[in-house]
Amino acid sequence: MKIETRQVERFLADPGRTRFVLIYGPDSSLVAERGRGLARRIAGSLDDPFRIAELDADQAERLPEEASAQAFGGGRRVVLLRDAADKQVPFIESALETRGDSLVIAMGGDLAARSKLRAFAEKHAEAAAIACYPPDGAARGPALEAALRDAGVALSRDAIAVAAGRLGGETGALRDAAERLILYAGTERKLDLADIDAVLDDQGSASMQDAIDAALAGDVKAADHAVGLALDEGAAPVAILRVLLGELSALRLLADAVAKGASARDAVAARRPPVFFRRQAAVIKAAGRWREPAIIAAIERALRAEADCKRTGAVPEAICRQTLLGLAQRASKIRQ
Template sequence: MLIATGKTAAFLKSPDPKIRCILVFGPDEGLVKERFDILTKTVVEDVSDPFLIADLDGDILKSDPARLSDEAAAISMMGGRRVVRIRDVADSHAKTFVEFLENPPGDALIVVAGGDLAKSSKLRQAFEKSKDFGAAIACYADDNRSLDAVIRDHMKDNQVNITTDAVAYLTENMGSSRGMTRSELEKLVLYAGEDKRLDLDDVTEAIGDTSAFSLDMAVQATAEGDAKQLDLVLNKLWDDGLSPVALIRSMTGHMLKIQQVQAKMEIGSRVDEAVGSLRPPIFWKIKDKFTAQCRFWGKIPTAQVLTILLNAEKDCKRTGLPPEIITGRALQQIAALARRQRRR
């Protein structure tokens, strides 16, 4: 079965005991790892326990498929339920899991980490079509709603009070992988120090030179038509492991805001009034730039940009081309369109 997005949190907290084998997959490698570890800890508290945890990889399964059932049925010499963790699997391993899921031996929990698997993936289908013992969990880049919850929960867990406008800023600027988000949030917890409090000024100062900030720089460079700056920022983001889909979605969110302003201007609002009505509000440091963008981006070109971004995200998931190349081309295409709009 495929665990629905809205039910994932509850499942991770308390997996169905009948489920014996769980595939965690998707383009967000950081989120895959996080959920991989969460599932492990539902059975074994210490993820490095050599008596209760067995780590395998795709090469081992390829050379010895029976190893999966052997490990699942093995009994720990120290007692307790075991976890078998498997990484680097692919469609070539699908048959092994199909056969295993028909009647899995033992009682060990099997956790499998997959990559960005298409709907047609044989490995993914093996788990999604399993009626009794298998489950699949998709891991995609955080949207604003889920990222807001991640930020608030992380700060609450670390007894840090964070202001609403600081959360809004982070939500708008941390649209990358879950792993990168966690890293930035850990830095902010340390930055909060003994005061255990973060406001907007604290947040902007603390992440000013981070990848989260670079993400916004990429969005702004694209919307402004600055091809040189965009190229420089993209190289940094790719080096830092940013998910291309996360960048596409951040750019989409930016253009949707411009579209909202355009709609308000059509019914008589001044551009500054329309920009001021957005929630969450536009960060003050980029408000003037954003307002100028709302003036030179026309309604039709804005719609064209959203189509380019939608197609780019689809291409990242269904073609064999590197998603970084697809995303870079799409953003440079948008930047070229921005330059044409500014010359009008």
Template sequence: MKISARSVAATLRDPGAWRIVLLHGEDAGLIRERATQAAQVITPDLDDPFRVAILGRDAHDRMVEECTALSLVGGRRVVWVREGRDGLTGLVKECLATRTDTLLIIEAPGLESRSKLRALLEKAKDCAVIACYPEEGRALEASIRQMLSEQGVQIDPDALSWFAERASPDRAATRAEVEKLFLFAGQGGRLTHEDVQACIGDAASVSLEDAAFAAMVGDRTGADLAIERAMNTDRMNPIGAARALLSHIHRLRRVRLAMDAGQGRAEAMSALWPQVFFKRTEAFGRAVAIWSADALMQAAVWTQQLELACKQTGSPDIVLCKRHVARLAAQARIMARQR
């Protein structure tokens, strides 16, 4: 049976109601987290060799044997299959044909939509098929808030938005960052934007934000300093910088188009998601006032050309990126004087 998104939590709280739980999708970290959650409901001690059998790819052929084995110490057993593939369909049919109370959990990241295994289990009323895809937007914020709440930590709304915007698409990586925030805040603590930035802030991405905001309001000095800081970090490259700049330009253009259609600036900006960090709203508003929609489209074209140029073998990509930021700043100053 295919489990809807709203029913996933209830299903994982009571996995004993099912014979097989299939977890598939693109988020391997979320798949592992949900598999662990389901297994621990049946047996909290996942290291118990009498009640838990974890089968990697090289042990898939033992699946039927493990599913039909009896627990020597009593209680329901869990057979946890990792790296599940369509090739398991025949073995799964054998397990379904056998009377057993063992819970079979199958992790199958990347399983195709036309998979025979998925089709088989989606038709079975006593089997749960759960899709695990990367969360984003409000769903991701809700998950982060829930993770922190479980640790007794609260987080300010602006800090949550900033964190969610930069969170990894993999659930395991996001949870690792949440654990770091818990250690930073402590039990019962509260996290501010400054706390989150200090704890997990990526210096490269923060500097790129500074460069983008400075360039689009014509602040050549600030933009030069910020892009220099970004390029001096290990986690940034010119292609990443081009994409960050392009994202900022597109956000500006969305607001500019909404304003041209009759919306007020504040209303248009409030429709953005993630919303503009409150300490940057003034600079964002100034940039929207300076740039027209057509000019922003031209800036986007220039930035796409920058990315293509940076991908050329042997290109002076760092120099091209710094020159591009300077070009945007110069163009913003010209347009500001014309208004």
């Protein structure tokens, strides 16, 4: 069963007797939030070893055993599978053939439409699939404004537009920015453009954005210089990759507009919220170079890089830098 966007919250509140839920998509923070939230709702806690088991993808052969186990003391058991992909489908099928009533929750990345795992979750009678996509450009500003309003903090209209343009694409990045702004507001409860500069340009975020813009525009030298500055200024490699994923998602929308006949300049001018004026030249250049197949390949590359950064013994700074420079080199070879 494919859960539509408008039905997601209702389903997560009560999944009924569904035995397998796939939660996937490019918004990894929202995937984790929904997956762990559902697990907590069913098991009552993420720390009870008698009610919940967490498995990595390479431990998927244990799914049938864990799914058939009974929860000590009663209640429904949860099996949480991380980094799920097509290779785990046979083990998931075996788990659903057991007699237990455990709920298996699989958290995956940006699975393609032809993914076997997606197809299984959407078609199986006891399964459900939930896609998690970052808020699009037009939604980031209103979402940030709503989060601040709920906390009693007002933000000027100009500041909203600028803040939205600096946010990473993921839900987690938006919420993190909102929390930082709320703390910064203190007792004043009102923020303006200067406050946005003070809060959202720290920890290498300006150099981070410069590096991403330069990479997508095909400027290898500028991308190398800016990513070096960002890392030196304290930007986390995973944070850079997640902002990159957000920009690639936004670039898909621009590429779609260009494919339908708009010029790169007109497509960027129509983007909402508007692109910050200092970034417009680079974004227009990127919009003129990238097309959807190449963007999808770039998204997959960035997702792999993020996963690689989290592996034992990895050097995240090198992985991040290689990813950006690889994209910059690819963009530099695309004819406009």
